[in-house]
Every structure is written in C-alpha cells, then in structure tokens.
Amino acid sequence: MAELAVAVRDPSALPGGDPVLNDMTIQVATVNGSGSQSANTVLLRTIFQMGVPVSGKNLFPSNIAGLPTWYSVRASKDGYLARKKEVDLLVAMNAETAREDVAQVRPGGAVVYDAPLGLAQLRGDLAFYPVPFDKLVGSITGDAKLKKLLRNMAYVGVLARLLELEMAEVERAIHKQFGKKAKALELNLAAAHAGFEGAAALQKRDPYLIRRMDATRGKVIVDGNSAAALGALFAGVTLVTWYPITPSSSLVETLIGYLRKYRIGPDGKATFAVVQAEDELAAIGMVIGAGWAGARAMTATAGPGISLMAEFAGLGYFAEVPAVVFDVQRVGPSTGLPTRTSQGDVLSTAFLSHGDTQHILLFPATVEECFSMAVEAFDLAEGFQTPVFVLSDLDLGMNNWMSDPFSYPEQPIRRGKVLSKEDLDRLGEFARYKDVDGDGVTYRTLPGTDHPAAAYFTRGTGHDEHARYSERAEDWEGNLERLARKMDGARSAVPAPIAAGKGARLGVLAYGTSHHAIVEARDELRRERGIETDYLRVRAFPFAREVHAFFESHERVYVVEQNRDGQLAALLKLDLAPELAARVRSIAHITGLPLDARSVTEELAMMEGR
Amino acid sequence: MAELAVAVRDPSALPGGDPVLNDMTIQVATVNGSGSQSANTVLLRTIFQMGVPVSGKNLFPSNIAGLPTWYSVRASKDGYLARKKEVDLLVAMNAETAREDVAQVRPGGAVVYDAPLGLAQLRGDLAFYPVPFDKLVGSITGDAKLKKLLRNMAYVGVLARLLELEMAEVERAIHKQFGKKAKALELNLAAAHAGFEGAAALQKRDPYLIRRMDATRGKVIVDGNSAAALGALFAGVTLVTWYPITPSSSLVETLIGYLRKYRIGPDGKATFAVVQAEDELAAIGMVIGAGWAGARAMTATAGPGISLMAEFAGLGYFAEVPAVVFDVQRVGPSTGLPTRTSQGDVLSTAFLSHGDTQHILLFPATVEECFSMAVEAFDLAEGFQTPVFVLSDLDLGMNNWMSDPFSYPEQPIRRGKVLSKEDLDRLGEFARYKDVDGDGVTYRTLPGTDHPAAAYFTRGTGHDEHARYSERAEDWEGNLERLARKMDGARSAVPAPIAAGKGARLGVLAYGTSHHAIVEARDELRRERGIETDYLRVRAFPFAREVHAFFESHERVYVVEQNRDGQLAALLKLDLAPELAARVRSIAHITGLPLDARSVTEELAMMEGR
C-alpha cells in the first residue's frame, strides 16, 4: 500500500486547509447487480440520521447486472437536494470506469478505491485512499458471491471513518435495511466494521466531514414512486392496470404491496383489482372502461407507453371518461437511455392523440406532491370527466428523497357529477352531454343504475346532447366548443403555481424536479452574480391565471426544463398573449442526468450577459 | 302534378330575372348505397366536358347504405373550387331530409324533387320541379333494385333539361362512367333520356344555366387519393403497407391497381410488395423495417392510425429511418364523424411520439400536389433519413377535382446518403452517425452490403457516432443536437411556400384544402369590403425561411385552417420570433364540411372591424 498513517480526529489538522462540513457529494462507482444499492442506502440513511440534509441519485444502465453504475450522495447543510455536478469524494470500485471516474473529481477532492486498481498516480491534486476490500471482507466469509456483496458495505465503513460518520448510526441504518434477515444483518454489520477498522490505517488528507445537525428531525425518506403509490392508495383507487416499464414499474409494485396490506378485508375480499395488462394499449383501455363504469382507475407507464396510449387518450378526452395515468418520464425511445431521467413527454402528452385533444397534466416536484397530486388527479379526472396525466420523472420516482411526512387528505373524495337512480327519479330527464351548469362539465350515469332512463350510448364526438348519434355540424361544433370550455375551467381547479421571491425584474419558471436545481441556482445567482430572481413553479397544465400574471410582472422569464426543445416553454408560448410570450426565455437541456444548479446559474447568467 | 309547362330555350324569357350562367351549386340529397355516386359523377363530368370549371363534394355518413348523403356540384365560371355554402339548386331524392334540405336553398333557387314527396308548398321563394322518377324509369326496367339505381341517372337527365346541359356530353360522360359494361351503359343512357324527356313538361322558373365555355381544355378530373397513388407509383415505391381506414383506403386501393398494371414484368414478377397489415402499428413497423433495408416504403392512414403509429414514429425519427406516411385527415376519434374532413392532425403529427421528436410534414392543397408531393416525400424521407408525413384530407383525397395534367418528374430519384460496398472499400471506415458533411445527415449502409465493415447495430438514441451502445451524456446530447440541426436543414429542402399578392398590410396564410376558400375569399374581401390581402400558402413543416419573411412584411397574418384549436397557428407561434408571433391571427373552425370562402370573408372582415 502506498500510504499508511493514523487517521486524524482534529479537522484543523487536515493538510487540505479548512474542513468542509456537511457539504459534499460522494460518488460511488460500481457495477450493477453487485448489491451496492443496499450499501448506498445505508450511507444515505446514516447521514440523514445524523440530522444532515441529504439526497441520493442512482445512475444505472439499462441492463440487469455487470455494467457501470454510479450512486451519488449529496450532503448539504443548506438543504439543497439537487444533483451537484462536482464530485468531492469518489469511491472507485469499478475497474472499467475508474480512470474516467477519477478524472471527474474536483481538485482537492478525495478518492477511496479498491487497492488493486492502483489509481493513486493518476492525479496529484487528490487525496487517494487505497483500501484492500477483498482482504477486509475475506475474514467475514469464504463465499465468493457474498464477498462481492460485502465489499460494498465495507466502503460504508471506510467512509464512516473518513467522514467521521457515527458508527452507531451506520448500525441503525443497517438494521433498518436488513430488518429481520438475521444472517444478512450480521454479515453486513461485520463488513461495515471491517471497513471502519481497515480505514483506521488511512491518513485523512481531505477536508470533508459530516457533523451531527438537527435538520432532518421528523422527516421521512422515500422515493416518488412509493409516494405516488401511497397517494393512489389514499385516493381510494379501485382498479390499477399496468405493463411493466422502467421507471414506473416500482410505482405499481409498491402500490400492490400497500393494497394487499391495507385494502383486503377480513373476509379476504379485496377492495381493488390489479391487472398486469398485456401491453399499454390494454392498460389504458381497461382504465377507460373502468372509469366509464365508475371506478377510480389508474395506470402507470413511461414514454413508450404514453405513445401507445395516444388513441385511447383521445377517446377518453372526446367521450369524456375519467382516467389517471402516471407517466414517470425517461429519455427517448425504448432503445434510447431508458434508465435516464427527462421531462421529455410534456408537449406530446398535452396534445396526446389526433384531432384537437388537450389533457390535464400535473407536475409533481417533490415526493410530497407525488402523494398529494395522486389524490388530486383522481378528483380532477372524475370532476372533469377526462384523462389526467401525472408527469413525474425517473429522478423523482426512483431516487430517495427527504421529505416532511405526508398529510392525510382533508377533503373527502369527490366523485364528480354522477346521477343516481334517485336523481333520475327526481329529474325525470337525462341528457348525457347537456351543459346544465354552464361549466362544460355534464352529468353522467354509471352502468348498472337501475332506472330505465339511465342508459346512454358512449362513443366519440358523433353525438348530440342526448348522446344520440349525430353527424350534424352544429351538434358537433357545439360539443367541441363545450369541451374547450371545460378545459378552460380546469385552469382554476388544478394545483396553483407556487411563487417565491418578490419584486425582481427577472423571473424563473420551472416544474417538476427542475425545481431543486432552481432553488439552489437562485441563491448562486444572487450570491455570485448579484442577479435577483422571482420564481414560479408551475404545477399543472392548463395553466392557471397566476402563470399569466407572473409573465405580466416580469421583464423576462427563464423557463428551465430537462428536455431538448423547451416543451413547457412551447406550451407557454401557445397560451400567453403574444406580448407576454415574447418574455419567454428557454433553458432546456437533456443529458439524462438530473438537473444541477450550476448549469442553470451559468446559462442564465450568460443569457443575462453577466 | 302541380306545375306543367313547356321548357323555355330563351334565358331572357325566364321569370326569375337575369339568367345566371355557369355559376351555381347543385346539391343532390339522396341516401347512400343508392347508386347516386355514378349519377353525380356523370353530372360533374358533363359540366366539365362543356368547358365549365366545376367541382364536386360528397358528404356521406359513416355507414354503408340507407343514410342521408349529399353531393354538391359547383359550377364556377371564375374557376372557384371551394365549397359554396349556399345551395342554388336542390335535387331532393330523400324523404327523410327533404324538408331540411329545402330550407337550405337560397331564395330564388330551385328544387327538383321526387314528386311523391310533395314539397312544393314548403316555400314560396323557390321554383319547385316535381318529377315522377319512378314512373320515368318504370318503362326501362321492371327490376325494383335496378329502378332504384336508375332514378338517380334520371335526375341527371332532368337537370340536363333544366340547365340546358348538352345531352351529347351527358352521353359521353355515361360512356366514360360505365365503360364496357354494356348492360349498365344501355340502362343508364335510357334513364338519362327518360329524365330529359320527362322534364320537357317542366316550366323553367329559375335563372340557372350552363353554357359551353373553354376553361377545362386539357384538364383532368381526379381525386387526391388517386393522384397521391400515382405519385407513389412514379416515386418508385416498392413496399406499400396499409390497414383500411376511411378516407385513406382508396389511396392504397388505387395504387394497387396502378402497380398491378404498370409494375409487373412480363415474367410475372412484381417490382413491389403490398401488404395489408393486421393494424396500423404493423403497417408503420413494416415501413420502418423496409426503409431501413433500403426500400421506398409507405403506408396511408387517417387520424386513429396516426395515433397508433406514435411509438414507431419516434423510433423512426431517433433511429433515422426513412418512411412515408400519408395521413388523409378526418374528424375526431373513430366514433367522431369519420367521414368528414378536417385538418386536425397537424399539431399531434408534427410532434408525434414522446421525447423531443419532430417530423417533416407536407401539406398538399391540390390533386397536382398530391402527385408531386408524393414523389418529393420519398426523396425527403431518404434524403433526411426520417419519417415524412403527407397531410392530405378527406375533401382532397376523396372528392373529384379538376386539374392540369401532372408533369412527369424531371428529377431522377434521389436515394440519399447510402454507402455501397465500393464506397466502403474506398473509405475504409464507416461511422453510421458521424456528421461528415456538417448537415446533420449521416451516411448509412443497407443490410446485405457485402463488406465486413458495412454492418451497424440500429437502435434508438443510445449510441455513439459509430452506432455503438452508449449511455454517455455527451454522446447522447451530441446526437440529439445533430438531429435538431438536421431538421433545421430540412427547412430549405421542403416545398417552399407559394405567395400571391404584393404589398398589402394584411396577410392570409393557409395550407392544404383551405387554399381554395382563400382564393375566393380574397376576391370577396377586395370586392365587397375593400380589404386587400397578400397570401402565403404554406406547403411544409418545418417552415421555410419565406414563412418568417411573410410575417416580417405584414402587420397581421390571418392563419386559416380547419380545426378547432388553430394547430398550424400554434406551430407558427412556436417557430416565429416573438414579435412576429404576435402577428398571428387564427381563424380556425371545424364543421366537418370543407371550408367555404364566405365564412373566411366574414370572420376576417369582422376581426378587421370592417
């Protein structure tokens, strides 16, 4: 081993200058299928348990095992949750990528590496910590397969030593991770300790340390897909259909778990049905059928599934059938980085299907919103009798996020305008598509309603107010105009945008996970470039009036998003009055990696000439 | 019979005032499946053969037989080809709609009707001509079924008498229609004559007459679908796939006829393959496969098929595979007036598929362009290695249009950047996605190329320049940016817009079949309201630079189209600089009926405050 020395306890004694406390990105480079996920979660939780705000991002390939994978853990005393571009501390476990990985560490950073990789000579500006992982775990087990897994937990121990993580918290996190699996628990605890002990020999030569804070008390850690699943559970979903696709599968798989646990009666009867459909066309078809028949029905998918749902989406819009679709966005077509994050389905989903369709979109930015918007999506779908798309993304859906616990829905479930047998008795008459209330939303009946006037014939737009077949231009135009009116009404019913800042000339507008980079970028802009911004986070389409107002009160509005073509910027341009549309400035990029603040700061400042 | 008198020969002797020559709309109201199509075509052709500009529009329901159908024939000495709202002369054959039909005739107009319908008392401001059709054809045949058919040809004879059509031309048209079917020929000739003779008893009391002109010499009559089929034939299409759907079926059915006739060698070998696919997903999949393998491949469909093709459209864009898709647009979802015309697929097709896709669209306005753009579509698809959508519509595709004969393509077929074995020998190297020429269009090889370096692995966007699998952000972003560049390059390669007028402050912009109403509306605006307009007819997306220039040189530009939401206006707003986008004024309506000039004139004048 090249370097050997005792670890130091006094940060001021570090060779690298001032210590950096609770503010760093640790990147772990491994291969997938090697069990590193558990180790990374333990690392994340340990920091969390020490009261330090933390976020984790998994960057994984589209295969099952053996390809390079990275996990980055960011501790941020300021509570920033976005990805940080710079790597402060690298754990290099993968020979294949080690050289490139090392090249990406920021000067002054550090590298923990598997000793046989011999990376220490690669750069002079980093602290290198070689660790003989095989040797460390060799004493725990002789089983080669197990050894491979335990190497990972060992690096957690090494990091604990280097960062001064509390081993008690590491142990607690391991307990949480392996629960009742006694054998696994024991082995992993041993591996962590082996790492911790093995690292005693390393001389600390980097400034990074984690110190206990009190910024995570009461909080939970959860991924967006689980949060959305919980939302659906409490929304009272009754039919769930799906066709597996990354990154949405875990939403449904988690939901199935919750439904089995909390929605099966003592008689063994389930108050739900889950159907693994044969494909996405069937998945959405079942949801449309169920929504028509009165169930709260949903499906979850990603881009390719959204494309396949186009025809049904149009039918849902025109025949006015409630449906909830979660789109956990990823990149490109099936063979285009399916395991990378994106906000690339906004435009095509807004107008999904031929003809003049338009859909309600919701944009959760946090796991809390994954939960609350799932609930709202069902109310909106039934309230407006139309498909509602919740546009999450891989970063939000599959990564772990810190959050306040979710609030139990205060509103009772709202099932929209449905006429019962008794209503029909009272009213005498029923016209499915008659705009009785002037809001474009008409009354419906459910099949099975025991009244001779309840039935109507459902089809696309070839009908009059009584749902009778009609090809008359007047009927048809009237109906289409009502649909447009209805959608316009949704502006004030969808989640309102959230504003931050006041009185700046410049606006920033974002949605979904881009939010986290914006929070940080605004601070950077203020601090580093003296640029003040106000911020509006859009949470739904069609746009609420506040969105227009934001443009009215700002000279320029930077619309930041994670796609190539500036898709939300496009929707804004279509919706805003021309003089306001002229204020749109688009910052749109897609790299497959979650958006970081630095990129936004730099591009915005450049565009502002600062 | 109510009125009986001899027909007059001298127009000045008409009771209704000045004769109206070669300027009228004749509307025939029948039921479908009654054989009226042949009669209507004969009527159309007769007027055409008399040298008078004429157009015909069929308004039919979405069923096979027994429902109300209308056909309107417009003769226009000025050469206007758009639908005219007003009906001058009604032929009322359908009891079910007769009352409403009569209500729609303009005051001073005339009604030929089946005598038993007894319509004469309905209005006092029309000339009514009762005709005992059953009696007229009763002497020709005893067969009830045949009688039903012949009644229709009889009204052509009646109209010939009333409008002074030349019976010799009627006969010629009947010959053309029934060709070698001797029996049908004979019966129909007899029926026309019976009508002509039967009408001798009518007293002419309306001003409408057809007089020979010389405005159709050399011209042809053809529907847009046949024209597009011919275009594909001469483009050298080699694979045609389809799944039947109105209004695109006849495009392929006609094409099959031409291919069988002109593309089978003396050895019985076909230089083409036609596959009736199991659905539209398969139809486009086959086209993509064939395009990849080097064939000129196409399919034709309508809105529902376009929606189903979304996923493949994205793959085609991202994997860069040529494909030609004809979308003969119709209204709404499957059960939303599938037999009515529309321009409703523009926006969703431009961005068809999830992710940042964008497609080349062509907008034929005339049958001639159906022909020429079919040829161009293949060159563009292969030139840019991407799907190209030709957006025709029901009105253009299924109705008969007068046109100059089509010109034989002067350019040789351009097959784009394809490397042969010899090229590879010479170059030594081959990188499928490397932008050698700087235009974003890269070189490809075809499977079967006999060179060990020819092969590459085709997938979506997860590749580097050498088509090797890559998930690197740089590769991915670089590739996506190249694709955007490529599409930008298409602006100058697609059919340029066509301008009319010069120096007006106001612009009108339209595309596809809306063109014909614009031509007439501009004359009306000038004549009736003193409004001068310049006109730009857009023929493709992405927009050529001339489109931007048109906005630069006009204060306001009225974008006229046949959909609810102003879809081309939306694409323009996204593409134009904000200050130009502010000049967009949208006139968008969809009634299912082809656009008429009067509606445009009135709405534009109103918006101009005139």
Add this chain to the structure above:
Amino acid sequence: MASAPPATPRTNRIGLSVLDYRGLKTTLCAGCGHNAISERIVEAMFEMGVRPERVAKFSGIGCSSKSPAYFLSRSHSFNALHGRMPSVATGALLANRTLIGLGVSGDGDTASIGIGQFVHLMRRNLPIIYIIEDNGVYGLTKGQFSATADLGSTLKTGIVNELLPIDTCALAIQLGATFVGRSFSGDKKQLHAMLQAAIAHRGTVMLDIISPCVTFNDHEGSTKSYAYVKEHDEPLQELSFVPSFEDISVEYAPGTTVDVALHDGSRLRLRKLEEGYDPREKVVAVRRLMEAHAQSEVLTGVLYVDTSAESFVDRLHLPDRPLATLPQEAVRPPRAVLDEVMEALR
C-alpha cells in the same frame, strides 16, 4: 324442449315486454347477418328475463360494432376503439362485477387489429359474452379481407385470399375461454339456445357467429356467404336450453345427449349429432376444429364448455358489491394507516 323460440309471451318473468329489449332502428344494410343476431340477442335477453339495466354492452369499430345501438336501448353501451373492446370491457366489468357484459365485435375488429387483446381476454376467463359477427371482411371499410377469410376465398373484384384463416374458436378454447361456440346468423334455433346458455354461463363465452355481409361478401367464391354456410354447415349437436326457472320434460336415450349444468342452475342439453363428441374435452375440440377446417366444413354448435374453471373476477377476490361504488370508508384507509407508513419511512 325449451330452446326453440316460443311464441313470444306478452311479458317475461320480470314483467317486461320484448319492446323493453329493443334498440334503435338499424342503419346496417338490409339483409346483413348482424341484424339477425341483434334480434336473437333481444329475444334471448327477453326470455331469460334479464333486467336490461344490468347489461353493459361493449363493441369495437365496424358494422358489427355498431349493432349494440340496435338492441337493448335501456342498457349502457360503450362503442370503443377498433380492436380494443376487450380491454374496455375488462375494465368496466371489473369496476362493476354485477353487470352482465356483452361484447360485440367483428372478424376484423377481433382477428386482425384486435387479436392481441382477444388472446389475453380469453386467457383471463373474464365473465363476458364475446360475440364475433364474422363475415370474413371489413364491412364498414367496404369489403377488404379480414383474418378469418378462408384460403382461396375471393372478393368481388376477383382478389383471392392467400392466407390461412385464424380459427377464433380453436384459439379461444386453447387460451382459456370456458364456453366456446360457433353458429350462423341464419340459424335461429341454434343461436337462440346458444345465447341463452351464454347468458347463464359465468366466465368467458366466445361465440363466433358467421354473419354474411350481403353488400361485400355474399357472392359466389365467398366462403362466408349465406349459400356457402348453409351448404357446409356441420352442426355438432341439437341444442336445447332449459332455464333455471323452467322444468325439464323430454328424456333422451342415454349416450345420445350431453347435459351441461350451468352456473345459474339452468341446463344446456346437447343432443349429439356427431358420434362421440363431448364438448367438455379441450383437446378433442381443437382437433375436431382443425379437421373440420381441413375439410372445409363449418362446424357449428357448442364446441367447448367448462363450468368449473374460476373466472377472472373470482381470482381477483373481488367483493360482491361493485368496486365502482364502494363508499369512501371502504377505499380510503384511516389516518392511522398513513401514520404507520410514515413511521416506517422515518
């Protein structure tokens, strides 16, 4: 024997008249086989005394798929997308398991664009009556071949079909449907009994009903014309249906009939016309269909029936009440559950 359509009584056992089962006036061609099937449906529903409000009708796109408008106006109906009726019906019937599901499709709607959803519906044994109004062509788009067109069948234009037909019955049996029959729109008696039994069965009933298209596929050279089917019809059995609310009277010599007890207590009696054919044997049924196909026979009758298999609804352990109308208390877990979950995530 109860299955021959009896002289229509004025009202049925729930007091409704046949008028209560009618639909709008058909807009299909006069003589279209689909119209006859609509009439049989009206009769069967009437005679079984089904409450129309309890029926949900589903269809795809095509002339056949329009026909739900022409019967049972008092039932909800969903005219969905081409080839996608199965998924819509599945969703709706899971949402409300108390509905009697009746799906009407065409051969194009099912065997061409819809074959994927068809296959998977059959696998699930969803309780539904799935009718294919099978004319071998796409009627509504004017007469192109569908995937059930027989090899060598010709269009009026002279175009010959060169592909093997898909036998939807053989498929359905193999895939898991539990009541599979083939009939002919022109065979009133057989179709009537078959539909009654279909209503009584719980599970997927798949009926392929040859239903000639008089406009596009009723000529010589077509194997789906009235003339051809009449000539090649090979009925497997003589069907009689005895509803649960009626008594059975006639007895047959042993071995000549197969008696099937249906879920609602009614009985389907099949008097064998073919030696040894037992519609409870899957392998035999498929074999016999393949043989019939090779011999250009149109084998009609109840091809396969299994009254013991669990239906999809059973497998999902759904409660008796419709999911669609469960009250909030049943579907939104209490606050304590959220607390528990949050605690676990801390």
Add this chain to the structure above:
Amino acid sequence: MASAPPATPRTNRIGLSVLDYRGLKTTLCAGCGHNAISERIVEAMFEMGVRPERVAKFSGIGCSSKSPAYFLSRSHSFNALHGRMPSVATGALLANRTLIGLGVSGDGDTASIGIGQFVHLMRRNLPIIYIIEDNGVYGLTKGQFSATADLGSTLKTGIVNELLPIDTCALAIQLGATFVGRSFSGDKKQLHAMLQAAIAHRGTVMLDIISPCVTFNDHEGSTKSYAYVKEHDEPLQELSFVPSFEDISVEYAPGTTVDVALHDGSRLRLRKLEEGYDPREKVVAVRRLMEAHAQSEVLTGVLYVDTSAESFVDRLHLPDRPLATLPQEAVRPPRAVLDEVMEALR
C-alpha cells in the same frame, strides 16, 4: 451423423473462422440462458457457412432482444420496439428477399405485448427464423410474469401465476408457420441441429427455446428453471442435421426415423423417441402439445415441419433481386405511362 457440434475446424466452407461470427461481449447476466443461445447461433451459422453479411438480425425489447448484439457483428441488426419485431422484420425481408432473417424475441416481447404481430407473422409464413428466448418472465424489467408463465408457477416474492400459459408452438403451428420446434438453451446438441435445419428451411421457422433467467426465474417453484426443465424435458426425437454439402452415412431401421428434405438440399433426420409421432401432421402436433401441457411435460424437438407451403415472398411474386435496390428504370414507369393515365382522366 453430422449434427453434434464437431470439433470446431479453423475455417468453414466459405473460408471464415468462427471469430467472424462472434458479436460483442455480452452484458447479460452470467449464466443467462440467452447467452447459450447466442453461442449456438454463432456455431450454427459458422458451420452452415452462411456469409454474415447476408444475415439481418431483428429484435424487440428485453434482455433476449439485446442478444443480437452478442453474435454476428458483421450482420446488420435492428433492435426495434417492444413486441414489434415481426413487423419490422417483415418490412425488411420484403425489401430484401435475399437476406437471411433472424429474429430474436422474448416471451414477454412475443406472447404479451407482441402476440398480435406474432400471430400475423406466422400466418404469412414469411421466411425468417423467429426465436423466442423463453424464460417465463420479463427479465429486463426485473422479473414479472409473462404470458408463457405456467399456471401455478411462483415468483421469488411468492406471487403465483393464475393464468394459463400461451403455447406459442401450438399457436404457430395452427396459424401457418412451417417449421416449429421447442428446445432448451441447455441442450447443446438438439439446439444446434435445430438451428442448422432452421437456416436451411424456407418459410417461417418458429423456435421456442426455454432459456432460464438465472436472476429472476431460476428458483424452486419456477417452471422455467434449469432444474425444472431438465427434469420435465420430453424430447420427441433425436435430431441430426446433414447439410447439403455433406454426405449422409448412418442408416436406421425403417420406421424409426423421419427424414425431412429441406429447401437447400440438406436433410433433417429425426430419430423417433416417441412412437408414431410424425412432425408433418399438424393436427397431431397440436394435440400432442396440448396433452403434454396437461401433463406438465416440456415437449422438445421438431414439432411440425412443412416444406411444401408457399412462403410469403413467393406469394407476392417478388423478383430475385431485392426490391430495395432496384434501379430507377425498374420502379419508375416511363413518361408514356403517365400520359396514358392522364389521358384516361380527361
């Protein structure tokens, strides 16, 4: 006997070494059945002396569908969309009929989302080798059941499959495929001979190859595990393949073998292990498959072969040269034709 993989000669009859048939290093899991199949493909292509440039590979989406990257790097390949490989392959193989088409799909890719295109590909008898790498689960999305999972099979999580599997072989036979076999990724010898014969056949070859997913479906309770398949494998025959360019030597007692002459002059010799099974009889094949299914046997071998049926390419009367590269003179009719058409429209 020529079919056992012989000691690899340095070069084959067209002078290429086995290296010329290799692909990239696999990124599938170590031990995945799919990898073994890739190796068999490399060997079979090498031994048949197929020019790699003449092969076109097609796949859908899934672990299986990735595998074309791991063999035949010198062949063009199209990794298409999930479930849509059949259409892409159809288009490409019509565009260039001289290509040898090799499609690789998974059970999810074929039997779930792709069953519609599968059915219609089989009907057309397109010349292609269509391989299903069948592991009963969706590997790439981490182990959910596919539609070929057997009734009662369990996931690691304990979830039990309650639906009937789709037997892709029975379907393929019924629908019109002309060479249908089932094999096992672990059976080198059988698979090798079967692939060689597949290359020699002209028409749709459908091979369902059980290919265990070691990561998600190789546990006890799975019916697609190595252990289960080894135990339940019922080979119908012992296969030997005699390429056209080799002499046949061994003779068998009459009645114990079926000899199939393939299109390119090579021969497939099937030594019967099961009395009376003749793979040229469609009805028998389907019946036997259904029986095997009922008995939880995994029937392997050549299930059905028909060397006389016309392929899709023949039916379309395509010329010998690829459509893709016909010169302008062949595909753009002369000016006179346009004049003629215009004249007719006047």
